[in-house]
Amino acid sequence: MSDLLQRLRERGWRMTSQRRVVAEVLDGEHVHLTADEVHARAARRLPEISRATVYNTLGELVALGEVTEVATDGRARRYDPNGHRPHHHLVCASCGTIRDVQPAGDPLAGLPVEQRFGFTVTEAEVTYRGLCPDCATAAESPAAVEG
Amino acid sequence: MSDLLQRLRERGWRMTSQRRVVAEVLDGEHVHLTADEVHARAARRLPEISRATVYNTLGELVALGEVTEVATDGRARRYDPNGHRPHHHLVCASCGTIRDVQPAGDPLAGLPVEQRFGFTVTEAEVTYRGLCPDCATAAESPAAVEG
DNA sequence: CTTAATGCAAAAGGTTTGCAGATAA
């Protein structure tokens, strides 16, 4: 919970029941949902909400900078409700879980100027990959997974 | 050019004219193409090659670790022919161009253990974002862009 | 009251799949 709704209201965002529900879903659980998952959760509270509206709303939140699109290797984009503060991602190569982690030091410093090819670099985003505790345990004793 | 074909042969990959062309396209230009772009370039040399085969082939190269899927914010996945050696990406926020850059130092060191949530972290991938020289120039004198 | 958001349904990408025929080893 981080008062996403309040921030949106302060910014003069026109509020509707659909938008409120979408914002609540995002603000409630700080996991990284796909548009479809957002729609499913939103529909629990507001059954008539349409996918189009969820897509529109997510797009606007991204444009406002309140939510970030996370590019994953899978098919569907995921939405990160923590868009208003810089952070990096820790993703499990096995189950796809994503956790936010805090930057330690400035990653921009890691790219020497002569490696920038004339680019004006403004931000750096780090994705750490590995196995989450559950998947790591499963990998050690594969028998426990299958049967 | 980095002898992708040779590496594939050594690994016992069944070679066909379609696969050869796909591998040559990837190995030839070290840019990051979409599956459709790979298909278009491959079709110049082998007109009857199908999209399905290109998709299948790219999927196999990814499975072999010779090519990496680059997660972008756009719709289509891009394929990085530099999969056999670690590197990071420099992407232009305006035109989407991607360049490979070399890691400077170990980014893994940037994530303190107490921030790992029990994950077994094996790799870190940095995406630097900014503007490429062309887009930066265009941004300074917008009139020059529109007309 | 006016402007903007919603829902529907259809369409537009991008990617995957089943299967008959072709081909590398």
Add this chain to the structure above:
DNA sequence: TTATCTGCAAACCTTTTGCATTAAG
């Protein structure tokens, strides 16, 4: 010869769009 790959076309999934209706401010 035989296991594997290819091409086709249709299916699938995610996302976008046009337009009439509805609702916020």
